[in-house]
Amino acid sequence: MQYAILCYHNEQVTCAWSKEQDDAVMAELGSVLERHKDKLGPVARLLPTTAATTLRKDRDPPLVIDGPFAETKEQLLGFYIIDCQTLDEALAFAKELGAVNPGGAYEIRPVETFISGAASS
Amino acid sequence: MSEPEWIGGVIAAARPQAMAALLRNFRDLDAAEEAFQEACLRALKSWPRNGPPRDAASWLIMVGRNAGIDTVRKQSRLIPLPPDDSISDLSDVEGAEADRIDEADYRDDILRLLFVCCHPDLPATQQVALALRIVSGLTVKQIARAFLVSEAAMEQRITRAKAKVAAANLPFETPGAVERSERIGAVAAMLYLVFNEGYSTNVAEQGAKAPLCEEAIRLTRLLLRLFPTEPEIMGLAALMLLQHARAPARFDSNGAVVLLEDQDRSRWDKRLIDEGLALVDKAIRHRRPGPYQVQAAIAALHGRAPSFDATDWPQIEQLYGTLEIMQPSPVVTLNRAVAVWKVRGPAEALALIEPLSTKLTGYFYFHGARGAFLKELGRDQEAREAFSRALVLANTAAEATYIRAQIDRLTQSTPRLTNST
16 A cells, blocks of 8 residues: 655754755655655645645636645645555654654555656656 | 754744733843743743643743742732742643733734834834844843854843833834834844844855845745735745745855856755745735745846856846836846846946946946946956946955955956867
8 A cells, every 4th residue: 555654744844954954854764765665656846835835726717826735833845655555663663754854743554546757757 | 953942942932922921011121031931941841741831922921920939029018919820830831821912912913013114213224223122032142143243242232222122112003004014114124134134245244144045035934924915925935935045055165155147956945945935925826926926036036047047038128117117226227237138138238337436436236247248249348347346345255355356367368269178
């Protein structure tokens, strides 16, 4: 089964990291990913929510709103897709990530449909 | 990431909001700062043991308020005591009190905290220093280093700035719509000052000054989070991001300035460029153009261009024309002339800047650009004179080195037929 690991963190904290701190965290996350590369699907880090736009489609015509969908203390900052047999396995992966990237939370969410698509990095 | 590092990050992120609330509470910058310091000391003791609170800003505000009230109590018995429930122990700070701090209040509180740094009587450098000290929480030592002055001198500057702010008696009522919009404009200008102070033209200073650019970007993102539908704030954020993206390519290994046309674009920070481009797109949708958006749009065209020559110069010329109408200034005209040069050649560009010679007579870039136009027109003697003028006006050794190289190239190519082996 595929799991999405959705990363939530207060972006004001992550944006307050210096470039060196940010690079260091990314490098450590990179080595965790390297260990699991056989099971790993797409990984994405999202730009700050200030760059986000929301399309409300519950009306016609849809409404375009500046900013993220939800005003929350912790924001969706990225995600990993990983193949795991069990929830425990997914949790173990998330804990490894969490050990090198403190603060915030991971939502571990089973994937229903997955289309790999053609977009490249 | 080590323990002090993550705690430092959480405190830095919470600081503007916490300081803003404490300033409203105590109506005095020094008292707010002291209360915040005390709250940070307690956080350093408590957080490693108990983990960081879910809402660090609310925690720091509550603890800071209680600490500040204790101080006031000790200093004077005349102040009425606060109700007991607001000075209980820390464990219930998070749950009960966090909810009571109204999210909507934060917006005007933080705007006010930023706005006190924009007092019109404060010279630009003092506005910047004050913002870095009280909003960003940089140490006086860090700020002094960025401004290349002694710590004592910077301390004095900040103290003077604070005294002026205190004397100004800024109102603490919630601002009306017009006043709020004026404050946003003043704060945006101040944040751009912080950015420009950091955007030095000297590699030796880059290390000390880079934190200023990063702080300016962080605070502008914060302002945008508070006022997410302001296209000029999107424009300002984009402008800073797109300029800062080029920082890694602005100096060569010897520390000499590398002009835009010669920069290795693979060294530009793609992440910052993408964020900047996204913000420009968002801002344009509002169809309420302003100077920051126009400058960001120009920076975006550079950011998108694969090379200097493959840049959309006609569009840049047009945008500088728009900016000239919004903010007429000889420097903007000079910039437009560079675009004109790329679109229609040096003769027209030169004609455009000749009338500026009186106004820009002391401006390094005027003589540099004029020299470049003249050189391309083959008027080497005049080009040499213009470059010599620029050399005298160079602000940094790197600028001087660049101009000397231009003069050397002229010297080499003067006997026009003896060349190329």
